[in-house]
Amino acid sequence: MKRKDKTAIILGATGLTGGLLLDRLLHDERYEKIKLFSRSSVKISNPKIEEHLIDLLKLEEHKANFTADEVFCCIGTTKKKxxxxxxxxxxxxxxxxxxxxxxxxxxxxxxxxxxxxGASAKSTVFYNKVKGEMEDAVLEQKFPKVFILQPSLIGGERLEKRTGEWIFKKVMKVVDLVLVGSLKKYRTIxxxxxxxxxxxxANNEYAQxxxxxxxIKALGQ
Known part of the structure; x- marks a missing residue:
């Protein structure tokens, strides 16, 4: 029998992917409470939501409230931002x-x-190196169940204007058509x-x- 009393934590629920994740968890009967830790409110009224508006760089100070069955971390910034x-x-x-x-x-x-x-602690690209070092540090915690998702360019429309990214996404719509075989992983997601x-x-077993x-695309379809 599947549980219907789970608690999840989302970091980054005000972002594009985090917001979509929140919407789905709110409609998922397996989850009773969704704790949000962020700097600003998602401005959604729902009895499942428990919001903690904090400085995420001082997360350790809020340890007492950081309890759940699952943590979904959707935190990320850009070089431009x-x-x-x-x-x-x-x-x-x-x-x-x-x-x-x-x-x-x-x-x-x-x-x-x-x-x-492309994340790797050995990368010479700063962005990939930081992501790779983050992955290694997370794995060092040895969770019973841990998954690191490595998406390519994420599609969708963001609230903030990112002109360069918008143009690149338009180009990728054409490029995606020729990315086949082993190159499929580079398609926009x-x-x-x-x-x-x-x-x-979070709700199933997976070997990797x-x-x-x-x-990721295969799992999410």
Missing amino acids: TPDNEIYKKIDYGIPVAAAKVAKSNGVNTFIVISAL APETIAEAMIWL TKIESDK
């Missing part, structure tokens, strides 16, 4: 790793985080698909820990 490398790393590395450490110490069983295709895959992984974009 956060040009300072030090601040960038505090967000893309610091927040997910702090969340993993607090979750593990609180006995959370499942941790699912969005990384990026819909944020809805990522959200669906995260929920599926690091999941590249094409496999």
Whole structure:
């Protein structure tokens, strides 16, 4: 019998993928409570939601409330939004790793985080290197159940204007058509698909820990 009293934590529910994930969890009868940790409110009134408006860089100070069955980490910024490398790393590395450490110490069983295709601690590309170091630090916590999603370019329309990204997405719609075989993992992926895959992984067994974009797409369809 499937549980209908689960509690989930979402980090990044005000973002594109996190917002879609929240919407799906609110309509999923398996979840009784959704705890949101963010700087700003999602402005949704729902009895399932428990909002904690905090400074995510000081997550450890809110350890007492960081309890759940599952943590979904959808935190991420961009170089344009956060040009300072030090601040960038505090967000893309610091927040997910702090969340993993607090979750593990609180006995959370499942941790699912969005990384990026090409992430590697050995990469010479700063963005990929930070993501790779984050992945390694999360895995060091040795959760009973942990999944690291590595999507390619995420499609969809964001609230904030990202002109360069918008143009690139238009180009990728054409490029996607020729990405076949082993190159399929580089195709643009819909944020809805990522959200669906995260929920599926939280409620099922899956052999792999690091999941590249094409496999995320298969899980989320």
